[in-house]
Amino acid sequence: xxxxxxxxxxxxxxxxxxxxxxxxxxxxxxxxxxxxxxxxxxxxxxxxxxxxxxxxxxxxxxxxxxxxxxxxxxxxxxxxxxxxxxxxxxxxxxxxxxxxxxxxxxxxxxxxxxxxxxxxxxxxxxxxxxxxxxxxxxxxxxxxxxxxxxxxxxxxxxxxxxxxxxxxxxxxxxxxxxxxxxxxxxxxxxxxxxxxxxxxxxxxxxxxxxxxxxxxxxxxxxxxxxxxxxxxxx
Amino acid sequence: xxxxxxxxxxxxxxxxxxxxxxxxxxxxxxxxxxxxxxxxxxxxxxxxxxxxxxxxxxxxxxxxxxxxxxxxxxxxxxxxxxxxxxxxxxxxxxxxxxxxxxxxxxxxxxxxxxxxxxxxxxxxxxxxxxxxxxxxxxxxxxxxxxxxxxxxxxxxxxxxxxxxxxxxxxxxxxxxxxxxxxxxxxxxxxxxxxxxxxxxxxxxxxxxxxxxxxxxxxxxxxxxxxxxxxxxxxxxxxxxxxxxxxxxxxxxxxxxxxxxxxxxxxxxxxxxxxxxxxxxxxxxxxxxxxxxxxxxxxxxxxxxxxxxxxxxxxxxxxxxxxxxxxxxxxxxxxxxxxxxxxxxxxxxxxxxxxxxxxxxxxxxxxxxxxxxxxxxxxxxxxxx
Ligand SMILES: Nc1ncnc2c1ncn2[C@@H]1O[C@H](COP(=O)(O)OP(=O)(O)O)[C@@H](O)[C@H]1O
Ligand SMILES: [Mg+2]
Numbered sequence: 001x002x003x004x005x006x007x008x009x010x011x012x013x014x015x016x017x018x019x020x021x022x023x024x025x026x027x028x029x030x031x032x033x034x035x036x037x038x039x040x041x042x043x044x045x046x047x048x049x050x051x052x053x054x055x056x057x058x059x060x061x062x063x064x065x066x067x068x069x070x071x072x073x074x075x076x077x078x079x080x081x082x083x084x085x086x087x088x089x090x091x092x093x094x095x096x097x098x099x100x101x102x103x104x105x106x107x108x109x110x111x112x113x114x115x116x117x118x119x120x121x122x123x124x125x126x127x128x129x130x131x132x133x134x135x136x137x138x139x140x141x142x143x144x145x146x147x148x149x150x151x152x153x154x155x156x157x158x159x160x161x162x163x164x165x166x167x168x169x170x171x172x173x174x175x176x177x178x179x180x181x182x183x184x185x186x187x188x189x190x191x192x193x194x195x196x197x198x199x200x201x202x203x204x205x206x207x208x209x210x211x212x213x214x215x216x217x218x219x220x221x222x223x224x225x226x227x228x229x230x231x232x233x234x
Numbered sequence: 235x236x237x238x239x240x241x242x243x244x245x246x247x248x249x250x251x252x253x254x255x256x257x258x259x260x261x262x263x264x265x266x267x268x269x270x271x272x273x274x275x276x277x278x279x280x281x282x283x284x285x286x287x288x289x290x291x292x293x294x295x296x297x298x299x300x301x302x303x304x305x306x307x308x309x310x311x312x313x314x315x316x317x318x319x320x321x322x323x324x325x326x327x328x329x330x331x332x333x334x335x336x337x338x339x340x341x342x343x344x345x346x347x348x349x350x351x352x353x354x355x356x357x358x359x360x361x362x363x364x365x366x367x368x369x370x371x372x373x374x375x376x377x378x379x380x381x382x383x384x385x386x387x388x389x390x391x392x393x394x395x396x397x398x399x400x401x402x403x404x405x406x407x408x409x410x411x412x413x414x415x416x417x418x419x420x421x422x423x424x425x426x427x428x429x430x431x432x433x434x435x436x437x438x439x440x441x442x443x444x445x446x447x448x449x450x451x452x453x454x455x456x457x458x459x460x461x462x463x464x465x466x467x468x469x470x471x472x473x474x475x476x477x478x479x480x481x482x483x484x485x486x487x488x489x490x491x492x493x494x495x496x497x498x499x500x501x502x503x504x505x506x507x508x509x510x511x512x513x514x515x516x517x518x519x520x521x522x523x524x525x526x527x528x529x530x531x532x533x534x535x536x537x538x539x540x541x542x543x544x545x546x547x548x549x550x551x552x553x554x555x556x557x558x559x560x561x562x563x564x565x566x567x568x569x570x571x572x573x574x575x576x577x578x579x580x581x582x583x584x585x586x587x588x589x590x591x592x593x594x595x596x597x598x599x600x601x602x603x604x605x606x607x608x609x610x611x612x613x614x615x616x617x618x
Contacts, residue, residue: 078528083526097517101244113236114525
C-alpha cells in the first residue's frame with residue numbers, strides 16, 4: 001500500500017474582501033497517496049489554485065485539518081514553510097514563470113542554490129533534470145529563445161531538480177498549443193510512471209486530466225466527484 | 235543565495251534606467267572624490283613641510299609666524315643656545331626671519347594676499363626642499379625677490395625679470411624656486427635686511443634653527459619655554475606645519491556637508507530606479523519565493539542589485555575625478571589670509587573611500603525598495 005502523503009479533513013478557506021466573506025473552499029476531504037497522479041478540474045474561480053496553494057504551503061486554510069507528510073503545515077512559520085517547499089514541492093505554473101535573464105540551466109539550478117550541494121553536484125543534478133525533459137541541448141538558451149512547450153519543460157526540470165515529494169502543476173498546459181501540451185503531459189506522466197512522483201495536476205482540459213489516475217472535481221469550493229482511471233479520452 | 239547573475243541580467247534589461255542611476259551616482263562620487271583630493275592636497279602640503287631636528291621659534295602664545303613678532307635683542311640668546319648644530323664654518327645653523335603680508339593681483343584680476351619671507355642664505359640652507367629652478371637667489375643689499383613657481387604662474391608680474399611693487403620700492407624677480415609641494419611653494423622670499431628697511435621695522439617673526447639631534451632639539455625647546463625673559467616658544471618644524479592643517483578645516487566641513495547632501499540626492503536616484511525594478515518584477519519575486527527562497531533572500535538580492543549600481547557609479551565617479559590629480563589651486567589660509575597653493579592629490583585610500591561612499595549610496599537607496607519586495611505577500615503576487 002502506498003504511503004499517505006496528504007490528508008485534508010473538513011478543510012475550508014474563506015477570503016475577506018471589502019468586508020465581504022467569500023467561502024472559496026468548504027469541507028474538503030482529500031487523501032493523496034505516494035505515486036498518485038491526481039487531476040483537479042473545475043470551472044474558473046472554483047478554488048483549484050487555492051487548494052493547490054494550500055498544499056504547497058503558499059496559502060493557509062481557514063479551518064479544518066491538514067497534514068502533509070505528517071507535518072502540520074498550519075503551525076509552521078513562513079521560513080519553515082519556505083524550506084519545506086524547497087525540499088518537498090516542485091511547482092509548475094501556467095505561465096512557466098522562468099526568470100527571463102537566466103538561462104535554462106540557471107533557472108533549473110535556482111532551487112539547488114538553497115541546498116548544500118557543491119557547484120559540481122548542482123551541475124550534475126541540473127543536467128539530469130534537463131535530460132529527463134529532453135532539453136540538455138538547450139541548457140544555455142534563454143527563455144525567450146525557447147518555444148512555449150520547451151519553456152514549460154524547463155519549468156518542470158526546475159520543479160523536479162531537488163527530487164521533491166510532489167509535483168504541483170497549476171494549469172501547466174493552459175498557455176500551450178495542443179502539440180506542446182501533449183509533450184508536457186507526457187513528461188509529467190513519465191515522471192509518475194518511471195520515478196513514482198506524486199503529481200497533483202490542476203487543469204481545465206479534460207484531455208490533460210485523462211493522464212491522471214484519479215480525477216477530482218471542484219465546484220464552488222466543494223470537492224464533488226471522485227473518479228478512478230484508467231479512462232480513455234473521447 | 236539568489237545568484238548575482240540574476241541582478242546583473244535584470245539591470246541590463248532595464249539598462250536605460252540603470253545607466254541614469256549610475257550616471258547620477260557617478261557624478262556625485264566624482265564631486266566627492268574631487269573634494270577629498272582637494273582636502274588631501276591641502277593637508278599634505280603642510281604635512282610634507284619641514285625637516286627633522288629643525289625648530290621654529292615664535293612668540294609665546296602666537297599661533298604661527300604671521301602672528302608672531304619680537305625684537306632683535308632676543309636673537310643672540312637663541313643663537314647661542316647649546317645643542318644647535320654648527321655649519322662647516324663653525325657658525326650655528328640659525329636664521330632669523332621676518333614675515334610680511336602683501337596684497338597682489340592674481341592672473342584672473344582678483345586681489346589676494348601673499349606671504350613674503352625675509353631671510354638669508356641660511357634660510358635656503360635649512361630648507362633644502364627649496365630649490366632655485368630658474369634665475370638665481372636674491373642678493374643681500376638689493377631689492378630682489380625669489381618667487382615660487384606656483385605663485386609665479388598664478389599672479390601678475392611675477393615672471394622672471396618682472397618687477398613688483400612692495401611697500402616703498404620696486405623689487406625685481408631674479409629667481410624662481412620650487413619647494414616640492416610644501417608650504418613654501420606659497421611664498422615670496424627676499425633679503426631679511428631689505429624687508430626690515432623697506433617696512434621700517436626692526437623685528438623678527440620667527441627664528442629657524444637646526445638642532446644637533448632629536449634630544450638636543452627637545453632640550454632647546456625646554457630651555458626656550460623655561461626662559462621667562464624672552465617669551466618665546468620653539469616648535470619642531472614638522473609639527474608646526476602639521477598644526478597648520480587647520481587651514482583645511484573649513485573646506486573639510488563644507489566638503490562633508492556637500493557629500494552628505496549630494497549622497498542623499500544620489501540615493502534617491504537609486505531608490506527611484508530600484509522601486510521601478512521591484513514593481514516590474516513582483517512575479518519573479520513570487521517565483522523565487524515559491525521555489526523556497528525566503529524574504530531575507532529577496533531583501534539581500536535587491537540590496538545587492540542596488541549596491542552594484544552604486545559601485546558602478548563609484549567606479550565611474552573615480553574615473554571622472556582622476557584627471558584632476560596634480561592640478562594646482564589655491565585657497566586663503568585661515569590664519570594669515572594669504573594664498574596657499576597646493577595640488578589636488580589622489581591616493582588609493584581616497585579612491586577606496588569614494589567606492590565606499592558609492593556603496594553606501596546604493597545601499598541607502600536600495601533599502602526601502604528591497605524591503606518592499608521582501609514584504610510582498612506571496613499569495614498576492616502569485617496572482618499577477
Ligand atoms: N487572495 C485572495 N483574496 C480574495 N479572494 C481570493 C484570493 N485568492 C483567490 N480568491 C478568490 O477565490 C476564488 C477561487 O480562486 P482560485 O482558487 O484562483 O480559482 P481557480 O484556480 O479554480 O480558478 C475566486 O473567486 C477568487 O476571486
Ligand atoms: Mg487557477
